[in-house]
Amino acid sequence: xxxxxxxxxxxxxxxxxxxxxxxxxxxxxxxxxxxxxxxxxxxxxxxxxxxxxxxxxxxxxxxxxxxxxxxxxxxxxxxxxxxxxxxxxxxxxxxxxxxxxxxxxxxxxxxxxxxxxxxxxxxxxxxxxxxxxxxxxxxxxxxxxxxxxxxxxxxxxxxxxxxxxxxxxxxxxxxxxxxxxxxxxxxxxxxxxxxxxxxxxxxxxxxxxxxxxxxxxxxxxxxxxxxxxxxxxxxxxxxxxxxxxxxxxxxxxxxxxxxxxxxxxxxxxxxxxxxxxxxxxxxxxxxxxxxxxxxxxxxxxxxxxxxxxxxxxxxxxxxxxxxxxxxxxxxxxxxxxxxxxxxxxxxxxxxxxxxxxxxxxxxxxxxxxxxxxxxxxxxxxxxxxxxxxxxxxxxxxxxxxxxxxxxxxxxxxxxxxxxx
Amino acid sequence: xxxxxxxxxxxxxxxxxxxxxxxxxxxxxxxxxxxxxxxxxxxxxxxxxxxxxxxxxxxxxxxxxxxxxxxxxxxxxxxxxxxxxxxxxxxxxxxxxxxxxxxxxxxxxxxxxxxxxxxxxxxxxxxxxxxxxxxxxxxxxxxxxxxxxxxxxxxxxxxxxxxxxxxxx
Numbered sequence: 001x002x003x004x005x006x007x008x009x010x011x012x013x014x015x016x017x018x019x020x021x022x023x024x025x026x027x028x029x030x031x032x033x034x035x036x037x038x039x040x041x042x043x044x045x046x047x048x049x050x051x052x053x054x055x056x057x058x059x060x061x062x063x064x065x066x067x068x069x070x071x072x073x074x075x076x077x078x079x080x081x082x083x084x085x086x087x088x089x090x091x092x093x094x095x096x097x098x099x100x101x102x103x104x105x106x107x108x109x110x111x112x113x114x115x116x117x118x119x120x121x122x123x124x125x126x127x128x129x130x131x132x133x134x135x136x137x138x139x140x141x142x143x144x145x146x147x148x149x150x151x152x153x154x155x156x157x158x159x160x161x162x163x164x165x166x167x168x169x170x171x172x173x174x175x176x177x178x179x180x181x182x183x184x185x186x187x188x189x190x191x192x193x194x195x196x197x198x199x200x201x202x203x204x205x206x207x208x209x210x211x212x213x214x215x216x217x218x219x220x221x222x223x224x225x226x227x228x229x230x231x232x233x234x235x236x237x238x239x240x241x242x243x244x245x246x247x248x249x250x251x252x253x254x255x256x257x258x259x260x261x262x263x264x265x266x267x268x269x270x271x272x273x274x275x276x277x278x279x280x281x282x283x284x285x286x287x288x289x290x291x292x293x294x295x296x297x298x299x300x301x302x303x304x305x306x307x308x309x310x311x312x313x314x315x316x317x318x319x320x321x322x323x324x325x326x327x328x329x330x331x332x333x334x335x336x337x338x339x340x341x342x343x344x345x346x347x348x349x350x351x352x353x354x355x356x357x358x359x360x361x362x363x364x365x366x367x368x369x370x371x372x373x374x375x376x377x378x379x380x381x382x383x384x385x386x387x388x389x390x391x392x393x394x395x396x397x398x399x400x401x402x403x404x405x406x407x408x409x410x411x412x413x414x415x416x417x418x419x420x
Numbered sequence: 421x422x423x424x425x426x427x428x429x430x431x432x433x434x435x436x437x438x439x440x441x442x443x444x445x446x447x448x449x450x451x452x453x454x455x456x457x458x459x460x461x462x463x464x465x466x467x468x469x470x471x472x473x474x475x476x477x478x479x480x481x482x483x484x485x486x487x488x489x490x491x492x493x494x495x496x497x498x499x500x501x502x503x504x505x506x507x508x509x510x511x512x513x514x515x516x517x518x519x520x521x522x523x524x525x526x527x528x529x530x531x532x533x534x535x536x537x538x539x540x541x542x543x544x545x546x547x548x549x550x551x552x553x554x555x556x557x558x559x560x561x562x563x564x565x566x567x568x569x570x571x572x573x574x575x576x577x578x579x580x581x582x583x584x585x586x587x588x589x
Binding site for chain 1: 442443445469470471472473475477478490492494496499501503522523524526527531535544545548549550551552559560564566
């Protein structure tokens with residue numbers, strides 16, 4: 001009993017000087033002299049949007065240095081994917097960025113399709129676009145709700161989650177799951193959408209525009225909100241590019257870059273939409289850009305739904321795609337394909353590809369390398385949150401602690417996406 | 421395609437870069453000495469403003485090269501993307517850091533140190549990023565086990581039991 005206690009005390013004692021030594025080069029000399037205060041924020045903190053730990057060097061209430069410490073949600077997804085076949089690894093992708101599950105499925109499946117040179121039928125492409133845009137809306141709703149909640153606007157949070165729930169109902173209708181969908185598969189979709197799908201989406205399209213107005217009435221001209229967001233967290237375009245920031249944060253710095261526009265995938269080139277940009281570079285500009293993206297996403301969903309083609313939702317290439325259930329009972333060949341694909345998996349050609357999509361947070365890229373075996377040799381997720389998080393120390397400099405909470409919200413990080 | 425073709429020709433002449441092409445993606449194969457000047461040239465002469473990703477692949481048990489460090493550079497001006505691969509030999513490789521060229525290489529390189537044990541010379545803050553700071557080993561190396569527990573059957577119960585890790589008192 002005694003030895004346990006002393007051991008515990010020793011560990012605690014040893015942690016502090018070690019970690020300070022290790023971090024000495026990141027704080028100012030004043031912190032070493034004891035002039036400024038080092039303060040831990042997180043990992044259990046309601047405003048850090050997950051398990052993010054920030055080590056702050058404070059002069060009074062002013063942030064001198066901010067050192068993000070991530071990894072509390074590291075689950076070894078990349079390593080795990082190497083041990084599973086290509087198709088079975090899709091379930092891991094849902095767990096990366098838990099607000100953008102279908103987007104992750106899409107990025108991974110697009111990488112496989114590029115690797116195997118696999119075709120995707122037009123109906124599946126259109127449905128992918130609809131689902132990805134609905135997912136973007138739902139992710140932006142969580143961002144908006146929590147961002148406003150950080151600034152003590154409680155009601156926006158409740159309204160946002162109400163609308164998000166109706167999107168998650170649509171996902172549940174399609175895939176059986178609200179969040180961990182695994183609905184997008186290599187070569188198309190798991191199965192066609194149910195008959196109620198179109199009505200549900202149309203219903204959402206009908207009610208949602210007025211709901212956006214409702215959020216805007218609460219925030220856009222709210223003096224308290226303006227006070228908290230205007231001129232807070234200025235991010236000039238050259239700094240944003242230097243730090244590899246992508247997504248709405250880059251567009252709010254006046255750089256018009258959206259992968260859906262510049263390198264269209266899944267047939268985004270067929271739809272007419274605008275890429276909202278803003279030149280104010282502050283937190284308020286990022287808010288306006290994301291709100292406008294909600295409108296644009298709705299616009300895309302509407303167009304895609306109006307010209308939704310009929311036909312199969314999954315490729316017919318039996319080398320990579322299992323046959324439909326109905327065929328298994330009548331065709332010996334289908335049974336063999338099904339058995340081979342679910343026990344051994346498919347074997348793509350040797351090579352490596354990089355495929356990127358525009359996630360709600362920025363460029364979500366998958367680097368996939370194959371050695372010709374049924375398991376991916378290497379999967380790397382270039383996640384937007386991981387890259388965008390690096391801008392936080394820059395943004396936080398010389399702001400108040402209260403503003404830091406706003407800044408974490410404005411870069412819209414998802415810790416599952418950072419830590420993988 | 422135009423700009424990538426131009427870069428490939430220029431870099432083959434200037435850096436004796438190798439070429440890897442697959443599915444219309446072009447990667448330059450560069451040596452450790454050339455990657456920093458090549459990245460600088462890409463950023464300043466060819467307008468590749470973004471470092472899209474930096475990662476590595478482990479080819480264990482191969483030793484020369486054991487690792488490939490893989491880069492993707494993106495140009496907004498030309499709407500182009502180009503890759504680079506740097507082969508590294510041996511179990512404790514090191515190469516120059518790109519932090520001074522692209523600031524976001526910072527965490528990418530920390531992750532590579534964390535996951536693969538690749539050292540980056542000139543990196544301002546080479547600590548582990550996602551694993552705990554006192555972690556031993558580099559998990560994404562191919563010789564690092566995934567952590568399965570062996571299943572014991574009656575015919576091999578004893579044999580596996582001997583090497584099975586039990587909690588110590």
